[in-house]
Amino acid sequence: MKALKSLLLIVGFFITTQAKAGFITINETQLDAIFSQPSFGSRPIDIRIGETTELVLPNLLDITTNAEVNELFSMHVGFFNIVNFYFIDTISACGSTINSGIVGCGQTPGNNFVVESGYASGSNGSELLAHELAHNLGLHHNSGNTLMDPRINGFTTLTEQEANSIHSSSLVQDNGLDYWININPVLVVASASIPLPVPEPSTLMLFLLSFGFIFKNAINRK
Numbered sequence: 001m002k003a004l005k006s007l008l009l010i011v012g013f014f015i016t017t018q019a020k021a022g023f024i025t026i027n028e029t030q031l032d033a034i035f036s037q038p039s040f041g042s043r044p045i046d047i048r049i050g051e052t053t054e055l056v057l058p059n060l061l062d063i064t065t066n067a068e069v070n071e072l073f074s075m076h077v078g079f080f081n082i083v084n085f086y087f088i089d090t091i092s093a094c095g096s097t098i099n100s101g102i103v104g105c106g107q108t109p110g111n112n113f114v115v116e117s118g119y120a121s122g123s124n125g126s127e128l129l130a131h132e133l134a135h136n137l138g139l140h141h142n143s144g145n146t147l148m149d150p151r152i153n154g155f156t157t158l159t160e161q162e163a164n165s166i167h168s169s170s171l172v173q174d175n176g177l178d179y180w181i182n183i184n185p186v187l188v189v190a191s192a193s194i195p196l197p198v199p200e201p202s203t204l205m206l207f208l209l210s211f212g213f214i215f216k217n218a219i220n221r222k
């Protein structure tokens with residue numbers, strides 16, 4: 001009986017210390033700068049971060065299959081022209097690619113992307129968020145010293161062609177004078193911190209099947 005109690009205590013302690021949750025880090029100023037760089041000319045885009053939603057999805061804190069990526073994206077919160085940034089613990093799958101070096105995955109095009117919270121909070125966090133957002137805006141990979149290189153490389157450059165392509169995305173809104181993109185962060189947790197209504201999954205974007213991803217390892221270029 002005593003041994004069983006100890007075991008239960010140990011199990012209880014293990015579960016308590018294993019409670020996990022993503023966390024949100026978004027540097028709106030840095031994102032604004034990336035989407036207002038010179039290649040955007042007279043049409044800079046303002047990144048507008050809206051309300052955060054918390055989703056209790058303990059099975060999706062560590063994503064290892066593309067089915068789980070799709071399951072997460074099916075939770076889309078809000079209208080189709082609001083991008084959801086999902087923050088989880090780890091991701092190692094995106095589309096047909098399985099690799100532990102993956103730190104983010106975004107629909108291309110689409111309105112959902114997911115990142116590792118720990119990586120998003122690091123010094124290349126804005127580069128990661130901007131890269132995945134650019135996938136949502138329709139951009140594919142473009143190897144080199146650019147934002148759309150498939151690896152985090154310290155560069156956030158977008159070409160004029162890419163800037164024009166971004167402007168053709170339905171995610172970019174305007175009033176004839178200003179341009180902006182609305183983004184709502186989604187925090188994925190193992191258990192609720194506050195009671196929230198369960199959101200209804202959006203079916204609007206389920207037809208979007210292609211994905212872009214980014215690796216954390218930088219390439220050494222000669």
Ligand SMILES: [Zn+2]
Pocket residue numbers: 131135141149150212213214
């Ligand atoms: Zn990518």
